[in-house]
Amino acid sequence: MTEPLIYELSSPGREGVKPPQLDVPESALPQGWLREDLPLPEVSEIDVVRHYLRLSQLNYAIDKGMYPLGSCTMKFNPKINEVTARLPGFTGIHPLQHPDDVQGALYVIYTLQEYIKAIGGFAGVTLQPAAGAHGELTGVLIMRKYHLERGETQRDTILVPDSAHGTNPASTSMSGLRVVEIPSDARGNVDLDALRSQVCERVAGLMFTNPNTLGLFEEHMEDVIDIVHGCGGLVYGDGANMNALTGIMRPGDAGIDVMHFNLHKTFSTPHGGGGPGCGAVGVAAHLVDYLPGPIVVLDPNLEEEDDPYFIFHEPPKSIGRVKAFWGHFGIMVRAYTYIRMLGSEGLRRSAEHAVLNANYLLSRIKGVYPLPYDRICKHEFVVEGRFKDAPGVHALDIAKRLIDYGVHPPTNYFPLIVPEALMIEPTETESRQSLDNYADILLKIAQEAHETPDLLHAAPQNAPVRRLDEVRAARNPVLRYEH
Numbered sequence: 001m002t003e004p005l006i007y008e009l010s011s012p013g014r015e016g017v018k019p020p021q022l023d024v025p026e027s028a029l030p031q032g033w034l035r036e037d038l039p040l041p042e043v044s045e046i047d048v049v050r051h052y053l054r055l056s057q058l059n060y061a062i063d064k065g066m067y068p069l070g071s072c073t074m075k076f077n078p079k080i081n082e083v084t085a086r087l088p089g090f091t092g093i094h095p096l097q098h099p100d101d102v103q104g105a106l107y108v109i110y111t112l113q114e115y116i117k118a119i120g121g122f123a124g125v126t127l128q129p130a131a132g133a134h135g136e137l138t139g140v141l142i143m144r145k146y147h148l149e150r151g152e153t154q155r156d157t158i159l160v161p162d163s164a165h166g167t168n169p170a171s172t173s174m175s176g177l178r179v180v181e182i183p184s185d186a187r188g189n190v191d192l193d194a195l196r197s198q199v200c201e202r203v204a205g206l207m208f209t210n211p212n213t214l215g216l217f218e219e220h221m222e223d224v225i226d227i228v229h230g231c232g233g234l235v236y237g238d239g240a241n242m243n244a245l246t247g248i249m250r251p252g253d254a255g256i257d258v259m260h261f262n263l264h265k266t267f268s269t270p271h272g273g274g275g276p277g278c279g280a281v282g283v284a285a286h287l288v289d290y291l292p293g294p295i296v297v298l299d300p301n302l303e304e305e306d307d308p309y310f311i312f313h314e315p316p317k318s319i320g321r322v323k324a325f326w327g328h329f330g331i332m333v334r335a336y337t338y339i340r341m342l343g344s345e346g347l348r349r350s351a352e353h354a355v356l357n358a359n360y361l362l363s364r365i366k367g368v369y370p371l372p373y374d375r376i377c378k379h380e381f382v383v384e385g386r387f388k389d390a391p392g393v394h395a396l397d398i399a400k401r402l403i404d405y406g407v408h409p410p411t412n413y414f415p416l417i418v419p420e421a422l423m424i425e426p427t428e429t430e431s432r433q434s435l436d437n438y439a440d441i442l443l444k445i446a447q448e449a450h451e452t453p454d455l456l457h458a459a460p461q462n463a464p465v466r467r468l469d470e471v472r473a474a475r476n477p478v479l480r481y482e483h
């Protein structure tokens, strides 16, 4: 980067802000609060504006272009979400305010809980967890407590298919339970024989992702659920992939006992805009008493003619609190807005278009990029980023070359069961033109892989940074600005 940073632009006496007239007596700053060796830059308004705008342009964002990061559902975040999340009535309240004063906010939480229940087919929902992985931990702790309460203390094992997101085994281990991996079969489904051979009285449950991380709908969903329930285990649903199902099928109806939703994927705000998320957890009726508390409920003592009044409720066998205060309220407002703007028809259409877009993009590159499981996909698909007749080229080279063309690479090297995996999730918010543009670029790169592979190995050429030494960056991070 050649342009100077704000720290280097500092010029004595330059200023960008005129503070208002003092309305309190002037007093000196306490000694030692300002560090002599850390001078604040003295800059004008335009210096500051250019500095931050430039920083924002060094980054890639969904508002800039397609971001088909498989499994992450990087859909466009409608700007109306930001308008509602910034309403002063929401931003100006304090989490310790009395429920009397914040009925509007409690209405949003309550109504969103009801929407998530209806969308997933569940009897109860918590909005406390801060992310999908946090929702998984919450869900596994609920399953564990359910078994313990029933005296089934020997249930210490969670079965996890080998296509699962890495957070599944991680959440299991964090809950103190043991992971047993279940392989996939040749069509990318859970291998039923392998599953049957592992079910026993030690099984607390199975973590099940459907559509799975290959983007494929599990063809034996009912069998999988029956086999696990048959041994007394529970079925956890990883609902991060709900973008393929919303308004079409309800996991709770299929027998899923507990499931997390990624509100910050399926219901816009991808990855919480780089900030907080909401890993809402839905549970079937037999697990409602175990939900983390408090949850927002309608006051049961209301008379029929009363206005609705919302209170906090502690489920009787609750696993306890999993998050300070009431969770990430701003993300809840955005998800609520998103659901209200689309309505139930719109939610269904968004899922249909997500699936259509993925299949369209797949159809355009299939045959050029090897497809290990050749099936109709759901909202995403996985191809191999390698070519038989261009052995030096890897998925990483393709991903880096995409950056040179001004688009974001897909998820790569995940799921682990596909060699050189490129996992592509275009989402429903991309147009036919932008899908064609992405397909054209992928096809061009495939051609380059054969004709001019050095272009791929040297990529990215026109990004702010080139290939980073990720190991060194993790081991010796340089976290402060240095000349």
Ligand SMILES: *Cc1c(COP(=O)(O)O)cnc(C)c1O
Pocket (backbone or CB within 6 Å): 071, 072, 131, 132, 133, 134, 165, 167, 209, 213, 238, 240, 241, 262, 277, 279
């Ligand atoms: C994103 C994702 C998770 C984890 O969600 P976070 O909010 O990133 O913690 C879990 N499972 C799957 C399949 C995912 O795609």
